[in-house]
Amino acid sequence: QPVLAVEHLELQIGGARIIDDVTLSVGSGEMLGVIGPNGAGKTTLFNLMSGIMTPTGGRVLLRGDDVTRLTVQRRARAGLGRTFQTSSLFTGLSALENVRLSAQVSIGHELSVLARPRRGDAATSAAEERLEEVGLAHHAQTMAGVLSHGDKRKLEIAMLLATEPSVILLDEPMAGVASGDVPELVEVIRRVHRSGRTVLMVEHHMDVVLGLVDTVAVMHHGQVLAWDTPQAVMADPTVQSAYLGESL
Ligand code: ADP
Ligand code: MG
Ligand code: MG
Numbered sequence: 001q002p003v004l005a006v007e008h009l010e011l012q013i014g015g016a017r018i019i020d021d022v023t024l025s026v027g028s029g030e031m032l033g034v035i036g037p038n039g040a041g042k043t044t045l046f047n048l049m050s051g052i053m054t055p056t057g058g059r060v061l062l063r064g065d066d067v068t069r070l071t072v073q074r075r076a077r078a079g080l081g082r083t084f085q086t087s088s089l090f091t092g093l094s095a096l097e098n099v100r101l102s103a104q105v106s107i108g109h110e111l112s113v114l115a116r117p118r119r120g121d122a123a124t125s126a127a128e129e130r131l132e133e134v135g136l137a138h139h140a141q142t143m144a145g146v147l148s149h150g151d152k153r154k155l156e157i158a159m160l161l162a163t164e165p166s167v168i169l170l171d172e173p174m175a176g177v178a179s180g181d182v183p184e185l186v187e188v189i190r191r192v193h194r195s196g197r198t199v200l201m202v203e204h205h206m207d208v209v210l211g212l213v214d215t216v217a218v219m220h221h222g223q224v225l226a227w228d229t230p231q232a233v234m235a236d237p238t239v240q241s242a243y244l245g246e247s248l
Pocket of ligand 3 (some may be wrong): 042
């Protein structure tokens with residue numbers, strides 16, 4: 001049974017089919033790459049999966065349960081977490097404080113920006129572990145706003161992990177990251193995946209997901225053009241023509 005699945009998913013806005021009969025699934029511990037040109041519907045698909053938007057047709061299933069009409073919070077409590085294409089951290093707080101806030105929310109404490117991290121408290125040690133996991137332990141006391149783009153993305157992943165998701169949706173985690181910092185970020189994502197989490201990752205470019213994901217879904221005009229191993233997808237002539245004029 002898939003951990004996360006969408007069946008005949010559809011989103012119509014003002015007569016336009018933004019998402020058009022999309023069926024996809026990801027098994028436990030798998031990593032699925034979602035690629036496609038700008039405007040293909042990748043972010044919208046994640047919005048429908050995570051509950052930010054409600055589809056006009058079809059279903060979203062989390063471990064077999066129909067969650068199509070559940071709120072973002074209910075899905076998050078069921079283990080579905082996501083990052084956003086644009087940055088969502090508190091720039092004036094330290095890296096540790098940012099992760100600690102996420103950890104507190106998942107542990108169920110009151111959100112408290114003013115409470116300083118104290119050693120020994122459960123949320124602080126959880127936050128320290130997450131920073132360690134993404135390779136940011138040395139930046140625990142650094143203000144999030146001054147981190148490099150690559151480190152900001154790692155911090156966002158640490159914040160997501162602090163909510164203890166079993167399925168994570170990463171929307172273009174490499175966006176805005178200097179090309180020299182991409183390999184390190186890819187390594188962090190690989191590690192997050194290898195620790196047993198199911199990962200879905202939106203990426204504009206094929207080369208980034210190659211060698212990282214188990215399967216790739218190619219989206220174009222709201223539809224899934226191909227859904228297969230990266231090698232099979234690369235060789236698919238339909239995919240080649242959809243990307244005409246744009247590099248995979
Ligand atoms: P991608 O992430 O693949 O670049 P998006 O999912 O952001 O694509 O967008 C897919 C299409 O849906 C685009 O044409 C976009 O303009 C349109 N779209 C997305 N959200 C909305 C919305 N709330 N209202 C109207 N159109 C939208
Ligand atoms: Mg886009
Ligand atoms: Mg997008």
